[in-house]
Amino acid sequence: MRRIKMEDVARKVGVSAMTVSRALKHDGVVSAATRRRILQVVEELGYVPDQIAGSLSSQRSGFVAVLAPSLNNPPLAESVHALAESLEEVGLQILIGYTNYETKREERLLTELLQRRPEAIVVVSDGHSPRSRRLMREAGIPVVQIWDRPARPIDNVVGFSNEDVGSNIVRFLAERGYRRLAYLGETNDEGTRGARRRLGFVREVERLNLGPVRVHDQAPPPITMLQARAALPRMLQRWPDIDAIVCVSDPCAFGVLSEAQAMGVGVPSQLAIVGFGDFEISRCCSPPLTTVAIDSGRIGHETGQLLKDMLGRSPVAMSKRVSRRVAIDAILTPRGTTRS
């Protein structure tokens, strides 16, 4: 029982394969009558077009490669989901590679994904090896870095400055009278967005002369709630007088909050806590977490829009191929874990 092909449909209808191809692609040039008969036979025979053959012939894979550390992070998962939905409208599919925050893995994945001839590359901006950068640049297709605004972008960017986020949090706390700040972050996080926020934190603490820089790195990314809990006593032992902890993420911040409550440390009276990401938990816990809200869905949609334009699949006039930067807001959202 051979698989049905276009030729089979064509023969049964009494036209050429080309006409079937056109009918299925809404070329609009096929006569309504012929088209109707073709669709009917397609249905009868259960014909499923072979996109691999189509792609080879048309030289368009219909793929967009996406590199992310993992989708175990709801905001990231949401961005990718939104991107997929946006691209779906024009028949583009997503091919995901999980880097696990490992540069070597990223290189290997890139090499593999490139063999699928993606029409574009979307990469969560977490620091890339020179080889990865070269692979992306030389691929000859649009590249979009998301979730950060690197100093020297490869091509397009849809994101915000994580470094500024780190700095802004420090200023925010300083304005509210906090003076002895600490940062709780991740180990082995070179190049990651969390590391960039920590950098912003450190720079701003120095700029504002807020005393010694206090940074505690607890576990490799992504740090878990429980690891964050374990960090709090150590931090308090090391720096008994801190009055605020800036956390690399909301799960991290929630861990700290839980441990503080267990230890009887008042939040925000004795200790302020700031998270990042506006995870669901940050709105629901008590007190709700002060955090930085990112419109994850918008990152996906904007990226999709940008790509549709670049790939000429947008109804809008195709823009010249110039790299673009789309700024996404990072909104510091005061809630219950900082005093006003």
Place this chain on the structure above:
Amino acid sequence: MRRIKMEDVARKVGVSAMTVSRALKHDGVVSAATRRRILQVVEELGYVPDQIAGSLSSQRSGFVAVLAPSLNNPPLAESVHALAESLEEVGLQILIGYTNYETKREERLLTELLQRRPEAIVVVSDGHSPRSRRLMREAGIPVVQIWDRPARPIDNVVGFSNEDVGSNIVRFLAERGYRRLAYLGETNDEGTRGARRRLGFVREVERLNLGPVRVHDQAPPPITMLQARAALPRMLQRWPDIDAIVCVSDPCAFGVLSEAQAMGVGVPSQLAIVGFGDFEISRCCSPPLTTVAIDSGRIGHETGQLLKDMLGRSPVAMSKRVSRRVAIDAILTPRGTTRS
């Protein structure tokens, strides 16, 4: 500047394209010397094999299609991640389709993904339309339903009975003296795993004669923490005497817990709460949530293993193509939101 192809590499090395192909596929038949020169030229020229052409020729796409409601659910995301890593070992890649719990969408996605000629289909078992079932069955490739054990599986299964989970929770609570149980679930959830857990709940409540069946459906899947918070007062108003709430998921349970604490309802003294999924939050909150733990990563690995066997990519002797059921444990994990 044309794209380099195999032919170009072959010419430069002074061999035929076929030899290059073999060298790259580790066929082992190419002489070491030739192979070395080929790899060197590949590097020099920056040749990237075109897998689309390769797939068309070999009639193997190297894809596995995955249908999931969304990856915004960490345990699901973890299963898919683990599956991807398992399949990566044999060069298989994953093609994800997000169904958003919409049956119509699932059909459309299936139709689109099938055009990519996947070698297998993995689907999160959330109830499928007859058309979807037909599409899967007639695709002529292995199908794996994960995260549930349907009564009439399409083909292979890697999961556990969600209905049993619902029943087991009821028995667990009854044994601990709880008598007036309620279920907090989702609306428009026909066929979903949550609906199956609710069914198990209802059946067991009836079997044990625990009085009237109390089911409250608050919002479409996936229910959020905040929606769950909003549900608690309504449920207490409707059934002031309930002593336990079984929740469709951990985020849902956490929402209920938060609201109970805000309302001054003692947990577990006045109200027991049970979640599902063993999300990170369930271990970290206070009191920690009694929940049902699923080894999400194992679901992914087992599915990967099963597929590698079925597709004959496993080093192990290829098993005959018979549908298999892999049972995954669903472990009821008593923690702080139920009394012992």
Place this chain on the structure above:
DNA sequence: TTGTAAGCGTTATCAT
């Protein structure tokens, strides 16, 4: 161990 020839199932292109 290496090469030759013939596809794989579409679509681009040029005719009609």
Place this chain on the structure above:
DNA sequence: ATGATAACGCTTACAA
């Protein structure tokens, strides 16, 4: 509006 033909870039199958 439809058709014929030649790619698309690789791998299978067989030959040498």
